[in-house]
Amino acid sequence: MRITQGTFSFLPDLSDDEIRAQIEYALGQGWSCSVEHTDDPHPRNVYWEMFGLPMFDLKDAAGVLGEVRRCRETFPGHYVKLNAFDATHGFESLRLSFIVHRPRDEARFGLVREEASGRTLRYTTYERRRS
Amino acid sequence: MNAVDLSAVLGETRVEEVLDQLERELVGLAPVKRRIREIAAYLVVSRARRSLGLESAPPSLHMSFTGNPGTGKTTVALRMADVLHRLGYLRKGHLVAVTRDDLVGQYIGHTAPKTREVLKRAMGGVLFIDEAYYLYRPENERDYGQEAIEILLQAMENQRDDLVVVFAGYRERMETFFRSNPGMSSRIAHHIDFPDYAPAELMAIARLMLESENYRFDEEAERAFDEYIALRMKAPHFANARSMRNALERARLRQAQRLFEAGGAVSCETLMTIAAEDIRASRVFQ
Numbered sequence: 455m456r457i458t459q460g461t462f463s464f465l466p467d468l469s470d471d472e473i474r475a476q477i478e479y480a481l482g483q484g485w486s487c488s489v490e491h492t493d494d495p496h497p498r499n500v501y502w503e504m505f506g507l508p509m510f511d512l513k514d515a516a517g518v519l520g521e522v523r524r525c526r527e528t529f530p531g532h533y534v535k536l537n538a539f540d541a542t543h544g545f546e547s548l549r550l551s552f553i554v555h556r557p558r559d560e561a562r563f564g565l566v567r568e569e570a571s572g573r574t575l576r577y578t579t580y581e582r583r584r585s
Numbered sequence: 586m587n588a589v590d591l592s593a594v595l596g597e598t599r600v601e602e603v604l605d606q607l608e609r610e611l612v613g614l615a616p617v618k619r620r621i622r623e624i625a626a627y628l629v630v631s632r633a634r635r636s637l638g639l640e641s642a643p644p645s646l647h648m649s650f651t652g653n654p655g656t657g658k659t660t661v662a663l664r665m666a667d668v669l670h671r672l673g674y675l676r677k678g679h680l681v682a683v684t685r686d687d688l689v690g691q692y693i694g695h696t697a698p699k700t701r702e703v704l705k706r707a708m709g710g711v712l713f714i715d716e717a718y719y720l721y722r723p724e725n726e727r728d729y730g731q732e733a734i735e736i737l738l739q740a741m742e743n744q745r746d747d748l749v750v751v752f753a754g755y756r757e758r759m760e761t762f763f764r765s766n767p768g769m770s771s772r773i774a775h776h777i778d779f780p781d782y783a784p785a786e787l788m789a790i791a792r793l794m795l796e797s798e799n800y801r802f803d804e805e806a807e808r809a810f811d812e813y814i815a816l817r818m819k820a821p822h823f824a825n826a827r828s829m830r831n832a833l834e835r836a837r838l839r840q841a842q843r844l845f846e847a848g849g850a851v852s853c854e855t856l857m858t859i860a861a862e863d864i865r866a867s868r869v870f871q
Contacts, residue, residue: 514709
């Protein structure tokens with residue numbers, strides 16, 4: 455099951471050259487990039503682990519891309535995403551975030567519908583055992 | 586196509602502009618300028634070779650700048666970054682100047698992330714390591730400098746397309762540094778030595794500095810400054826162009842004080858002129 459989330463969730467995975475171009479764009483806008491990874495890609499899990507500190511004052515994409523590659527090597531079985539943070543007053547939040555690495559054996563999620571009082575439906579996403 | 590016009594390559598990269606600027610703005614330093622022209626020519630030729638499909642390994646561009654303080658190492662490194670950027674060997678062409686403190690950490694496990702962060706910031710440009718010999722402290726075998734050197738070496742080898750490293754410092758101490766780190770020395774293709782300035786060159790530098798700040802010497806002051814240079818060169822802690830800058834800074838201070846005490850109306854002429862007494866008040870003359 456292919457997990458998608460973030461800015462380019464509707465696209466196939468980006469190649470390294472495409473990732474580089476995105477980083478160049480982010481740096482050109484003055485955003486700072488950071489790399490995060492997790493073994494729990496549940497859509498409600500917003501707390502991914504930081505891989506190193508966010509990178510400030512970078513001029514070139516090579517530094518960020520190198521960090522992405524190091525993270526992939528260190529955690530080949532984890533999901534890795536790249537974030538770009540905009541520190542401008544009024545934004546002060548992520549402007550770009552997308553998955554740059556996924557494990558070969560991906561997580562699988564199922565959906566449970568629970569019927570509550572009246573005709574209310576409650577939904578729960580749960581992780582199915584990996585095959 | 587089996588011919589390529591070298592002057593066309595030169596023209597399209599506009600590298601001549603930078604070289605001319607170097608010629609104009611930097612007094613003396615003839616051997617340095619010659620070396621930079623040589624390197625530029627070499628890079629233009631290897632670009633031309635590549636465009637004709639003549640394969641060869643990408644040129645190694647790491648350099649060492651040796652010379653006494655104030656001989657223009659940082660300035661030349663800045664220009665070098667510009668030249669390499671225009672020739673397409675650096676993607677961004679900025680300069681990140683660091684010293685030991687920026688690279689070496691204070692406790693175990695602190696050095697590698699610190700060095701790597703600096704390297705990341707320098708990607709696409711030039712990493713200028715001032716007083717590089719401080720990285721290596723043989724008297725302390727547990728010094729973390731060695732770790733920084735190893736990470737630097739690795740980056741210099743594997744990320745040649747991403748950054749150029751320039752090591753700078755005093756000649757003798759750099760030589761000892763390279764002798765004790767043979768791996769470092771063999772990865773640096775260009776060793777450039779910055780000679781000290783002659784008194785006449787220092788005078789020319791001082792004039793350039795004054796001009797850029799809209800000041801000038803009167804005749805008397807020029808003679809006084811000549812004497813000042815001769816005396817200052819013998820005094821301890823002489824730092825070539827930097828000493829000139831500081832001397833002029835102090836002369837400007839004294840000029841302001843003199844004009845202030847005299848009071849009354851001042852002409853533009855007076856405001857621009859540094860007189861002999863401003864210079865002769867220096868402690869070098871005592």
